[in-house]
Amino acid sequence: MINATAVLPCDVTWDTFVETDAGRNALSCIQCGMCAGTCPYGDAMDYPPRRLIAMWQAGLVDQVIRSQSLLLCVTCYACAAKCPRGIQLTQLLLPLVKALAFEAMPEVPAELQKALMNTLRYGNPMGESPRKRAQWADGAGVPVRVLPLDPKPVDVLWFVECYPSYHPRGIDNARATARVFHRLGVDFGILGPEEKCTGECARLAGEVGLFDALEEQNLKALSRCSFRRLVTTGAHAYDAFKHQYSCRGFARPVDHTVTFLAERLTEVKPLLHKKLNHVVTYHDSCTLGRHNGIFDQPRALLRAIPGVKLVEMVHYREGSLCCGGGGGGMWLDTYYKAKGLERLSERRVREAVAAGADVLAVSCPYEVSRFEDALKVLGYDQRMIVRDVTELLDESMGGMQSL
Amino acid sequence: MNTLVVLRMVPDVVEELVVDASGKALDSQWLRFILNESDEHALEEALLLKEQLGGVVTAAALDAPEVDDALFTAAAKGADRVMKVARPPDGAGAWAQAAIFARLASLSGYDLILTGVQASDELDGSLAPMLAAQMQWPYAGPVVAVRAEPAAREVIVECEVGGGARSEFRAPLPCVLGIQAAEKPPRYVAVSRLRQVMRTTQIAEVDASAEVPAPWVTVSTLRQPEVSARAEMLEGSLEEIAEQLATILAQRGIL
Amino acid sequence: MSEGSVWVLVERQDQKVSDVAFEVLGLGRGVAQALGEPLTAIVWGRQDRDLVMELSIADEVLFMDHPALHQPTPYTCAQALEPLLRQREPELMLVGLTNVTWGIGPYLAARLQWPYINFCCGLRVEDGQVLATAVLYGGKMEAEVRVPGRPTLVGVMPGALPAAREKRDRAPRVEEISPSLLEGQPMVEFRRVIQPETTDIDITAQEVLVAVGRGIQSQENLPMAEELARLLGGAVAASRPVVDQGWLPLTRQVGRSGAIVKPRLYLALGISGAPEHVEGMRNAQVIVAVNTDPRAPIFNIARYGVVADALDFMSAFAEAVQHRKQLA
Numbered sequence: 001m002i003n004a005t006a007v008l009p010c011d012v013t014w015d016t017f018v019e020t021d022a023g024r025n026a027l028s029c030i031q032c033g034m035c036a037g038t039c040p041y042g043d044a045m046d047y048p049p050r051r052l053i054a055m056w057q058a059g060l061v062d063q064v065i066r067s068q069s070l071l072l073c074v075t076c077y078a079c080a081a082k083c084p085r086g087i088q089l090t091q092l093l094l095p096l097v098k099a100l101a102f103e104a105m106p107e108v109p110a111e112l113q114k115a116l117m118n119t120l121r122y123g124n125p126m127g128e129s130p131r132k133r134a135q136w137a138d139g140a141g142v143p144v145r146v147l148p149l150d151p152k153p154v155d156v157l158w159f160v161e162c163y164p165s166y167h168p169r170g171i172d173n174a175r176a177t178a179r180v181f182h183r184l185g186v187d188f189g190i191l192g193p194e195e196k197c198t199g200e201c202a203r204l205a206g207e208v209g210l211f212d213a214l215e216e217q218n219l220k221a222l223s224r225c226s227f228r229r230l231v232t233t234g235a236h237a238y239d240a241f242k243h244q245y246s247c248r249g250f251a252r253p254v255d256h257t258v259t260f261l262a263e264r265l266t267e268v269k270p271l272l273h274k275k276l277n278h279v280v281t282y283h284d285s286c287t288l289g290r291h292n293g294i295f296d297q298p299r300a301l302l303r304a305i306p307g308v309k310l311v312e313m314v315h316y317r318e319g320s321l322c323c324g325g326g327g328g329g330m331w332l333d334t335y336y337k338a339k340g341l342e343r344l345s346e347r348r349v350r351e352a353v354a355a356g357a358d359v360l361a362v363s364c365p366y367e368v369s370r371f372e373d374a375l376k377v378l379g380y381d382q383r384m385i386v387r388d389v390t391e392l393l394d395e396s397m398g399g400m401q402s403l
Numbered sequence: 404m405n406t407l408v409v410l411r412m413v414p415d416v417v418e419e420l421v422v423d424a425s426g427k428a429l430d431s432q433w434l435r436f437i438l439n440e441s442d443e444h445a446l447e448e449a450l451l452l453k454e455q456l457g458g459v460v461t462a463a464a465l466d467a468p469e470v471d472d473a474l475f476t477a478a479a480k481g482a483d484r485v486m487k488v489a490r491p492p493d494g495a496g497a498w499a500q501a502a503i504f505a506r507l508a509s510l511s512g513y514d515l516i517l518t519g520v521q522a523s524d525e526l527d528g529s530l531a532p533m534l535a536a537q538m539q540w541p542y543a544g545p546v547v548a549v550r551a552e553p554a555a556r557e558v559i560v561e562c563e564v565g566g567g568a569r570s571e572f573r574a575p576l577p578c579v580l581g582i583q584a585a586e587k588p589p590r591y592v593a594v595s596r597l598r599q600v601m602r603t604t605q606i607a608e609v610d611a612s613a614e615v616p617a618p619w620v621t622v623s624t625l626r627q628p629e630v631s632a633r634a635e636m637l638e639g640s641l642e643e644i645a646e647q648l649a650t651i652l653a654q655r656g657i658l
Numbered sequence: 659m660s661e662g663s664v665w666v667l668v669e670r671q672d673q674k675v676s677d678v679a680f681e682v683l684g685l686g687r688g689v690a691q692a693l694g695e696p697l698t699a700i701v702w703g704r705q706d707r708d709l710v711m712e713l714s715i716a717d718e719v720l721f722m723d724h725p726a727l728h729q730p731t732p733y734t735c736a737q738a739l740e741p742l743l744r745q746r747e748p749e750l751m752l753v754g755l756t757n758v759t760w761g762i763g764p765y766l767a768a769r770l771q772w773p774y775i776n777f778c779c780g781l782r783v784e785d786g787q788v789l790a791t792a793v794l795y796g797g798k799m800e801a802e803v804r805v806p807g808r809p810t811l812v813g814v815m816p817g818a819l820p821a822a823r824e825k826r827d828r829a830p831r832v833e834e835i836s837p838s839l840l841e842g843q844p845m846v847e848f849r850r851v852i853q854p855e856t857t858d859i860d861i862t863a864q865e866v867l868v869a870v871g872r873g874i875q876s877q878e879n880l881p882m883a884e885e886l887a888r889l890l891g892g893a894v895a896a897s898r899p900v901v902d903q904g905w906l907p908l909t910r911q912v913g914r915s916g917a918i919v920k921p922r923l924y925l926a927l928g929i930s931g932a933p934e935h936v937e938g939m940r941n942a943q944v945i946v947a948v949n950t951d952p953r954a955p956i957f958n959i960a961r962y963g964v965v966a967d968a969l970d971f972m973s974a975f976a977e978a979v980q981h982r983k984q985l986a
Contacts, residue, residue, distance in 0.1 A: 536765045
């Protein structure tokens with residue numbers, strides 16, 4: 001079980017880590033190997049978590065930093081969840097070492113480099129114009145308030161994130177979310193062009209400087225708005241606000257769309273009038289699931305949809321298999337492929353199909369394109385579709401038709 | 404090896420470009436500038452040569468919006484000196500830049516000048532060959548590889564020809580090279596390192612005091628080309644479509 | 659004494675006139691006619707009767723032969739041309755913007771102190787004034803420019819204009835020039851041509867790419883794509899799902915996690931046009947998309963579209979191309 005809500009020291013560096021409780025705990029690792037055994041790319045790493053700690057204990061962590069091993073870590077929290085001593089692996093240890101390894105890297109893989117440079121310059125890894133970040137709202141079918149243009153106080157600040165703002169399949173989700181919020185009478189607004197990527201995945205890839213720069217910009221933009229709570233469509237953004245931004249003084253309640261909507265299940269349920277007739281399996285994302293313990297809420301929402309039969313994959317809840325998109329993995333597929341590694345999203349999709357589902361439901365924006373690609377490659381794209389939980393809710397509420 | 408790299412800031416086309424009220428220039432309201440892509444490669448090539456042969460790399464750029472970012476990044480990547488050159492009041496096309504940087508280069512003893520083989524806004528010329536002509540130095544481009552021996556007074560360069568083939572040339576030093584692509588992709592600078600460099604590095608500000616000729620070529624009208632939002636769909640039987648397409652491509656010189 | 663004539667530098671590769679040269683000749687012909695002036699073609703290398711007839715669209719063909727021009731650098735060409743241009747001062751001198759000839763115009767312009775217009779995609783004459791259209795910012799804008807007057811050098815964009823291969827009955831006047839490349843001047847010397855290793859093709863260096871997506875259905879259909887690519891003088895590329903299947907190596911992948919390509923022709927067969935793929939090829943000069951789904955996003959960025967099965971299309975198109983080649 002993961003210790004997700006433990007207080008994490010905000011200004012810990014690699015050098016001061018060993019003086020903290022978490023650091024001393026990490027050094028007391030008994031080398032059981034549960035972490036390496038559960039790590040999706042553990043076999044391929046020169047230094048899976050167990051060996052990393054052994055090297056650290058032996059004063060040889062420099063070798064780990066100079067290796068490329070940490071690029072294979074997709075920060076899925078599996079090791080941290082399995083560790084019998086509750087070592088804060090993905091929460092603290094790995095990001096600290098990854099940051100050092102990143103700085104020491106002679107060559108950053110091209111696709112990752114591009115994503116990071118784009119994020120610094122344009123606030124999103126795709127390299128799209130920041131001015132177009134709210135363009136998706138034109139096709140939502142409901143009004144979407146862009147707070148910098150309309151600065152009156154609002155109840156919910158909806159932090160949309162990059163994929164829902166720019167990627168065609170992410171935009172489908174953003175529009176569905178806007179409609180669901182509208183039907184529920186949620187008083188919401190977005191930052192629009194002033195919103196920047198939270199950079200949580202950049203941070204977990206080791207680019208801490210980029211994360212800090214984005215955090216500064218986002219906090220500034222947020223300080224100009226008056227809102228009571230923050231809800232985000234981004235699973236990694238959820239982590240950023242809940243566990244990192246809180247260190248810099250961000251003190252509002254933070255929700256992901258699924259937790260926010262699950263809280264309102266009694267209002268949501270009566271709106272779900274269309275029968276969907278799907279066998280749905282839900283993929284627990286690493287951040288919402290393993291890291292934050294959010295397992296029941298998305299399932300409650302899915303069960304509320306008429307005509308939905310929920311089935312579970314072999315690995316579910318805490319045991320869920322990572323899609324491979326975290327910690328920079330979203331932009332390292334070519335790098336992994338060149339090493340002959342199996343694409344994690346393909347492994348997961350096979351499980352979904354084996355579970356007998358025709359819909360793979362997700363709640364992290366990265367997962368949609370990763371799983372849709374995997375379905376195509378494996379030839380399952382006629383048998384199964386990928387939908388965000390909110391997309392399914394919107395569909396059952398009537399989609400664009402009933403507004 | 405004492406190398407000068409000339410960097411240029413060009414309009415960032417990620418933002419939508421809009422023509423201003425005069426109809427002759429870009430509207431500056433949302434206009435952003437980015438380092439010219441092949442200049443980034445030129446810098447990378449200079450740094451690779453320095454890693455092999457030692458020496459000093461100087462990165463210089465005309466004053467322009469966002470140029471400081473580009474110069475600090477160059478310093479963070481390993482440029483020994485970075486300098487910002489005063490921009491002439493009438494704007495600076497390739498002609499003017501060639502005059503300015505030729506003057507700048509003549510004030511120091513450079514062995515090699517690298518710059519990108521082209522820039523998207525060079526209407527009145529091309530900096531790399533014009534700079535070479537101004538300096539009366541040999542020129543080669545588009546260069547995709549550079550080799551040099553430490554003591555030798557020449558470089559061996561590979562230039563792209565087409566279809567993956569390359570021509571290899573020997574160019575005596577000093578010379579100007581128009582870089583198309585460095586042998587490795589331009590290196591990444593971690594944001595924390597960039598911020599550190601911004602705190603500790605000085606950008607030298609220089610006035611090249613060059614005689615800049617008045618521009619010959621000026622824009623009378625600037626406009627967006629007509630671009631349709633969708634493909635022209637070819638209709639008919641497959642044979643008819645195939646024939647139509649073959650004709651179209653032949654007319655365009657592709658067949 | 660200045661002559662009012664329009665000059666075109668004709669690029670010669672291995673005794674053959676390059677394709678782009680015909681585009682520049684077509685442009686030159688148009689503006690020469692509008693100005694009522696003769697068209698002169700300059701070619702480097704030895705005089706060749708067949709070549710002269712291929713260039714019969716010109717009124718005059720000048721051959722410049724010198725060993726250094728057999729594998730020229732822009733520097734060498736400019737040196738060879740400078741005295742000739744200084745002496746004869748044409749109205750306009752047009753040079754195609756190809757890898758080999760790119761630097762010639764600007765170098766000459768700086769040496770001769772003549773104006774130069776870059777990225778030109780069109781020339782027209784209005785009331786005796788020559789107007790040039792130039793492409794800026796990677797094609798995002800077009801600038802109209804008044805040609806400052808005689809003489810002016812113009813760099814012409816490849817692929818922007820139709821190739822003018824028509825021959826006339828009358829043979830052009832031929833002249834041989836012996837350029838005296840200055841002795842003792844530092845020279846850029848040609849050493850050798852490096853061919854790409856046959857085991858790996860660099861798709862970013864190809865002029866034509868036949869890109870296959872999932873619409874190709876199976877690995878067995880790849881030879882058809884390869885044959886089409888061969889006929890078109892290009893290579894086969896692929897979208898990610900095809901590479902993921904292992905049908906083609908990673909070196910052929912186009913897109914965000916593969917290569918960014920800018921060929922003259924990108925033929926997208928059975929590719930839907932996902933953003934990750936489009937990022938890799940949207941700057942190709944001509945994009946032709948073939949897909950069974952009329953709503954495939956690829957049709958939003960293609961220049962020409964065909965709603966058809968990729969395999970059926972390949973078959974029909976290969977035949978049409980074959981047929982045309984036989985006629986040529």
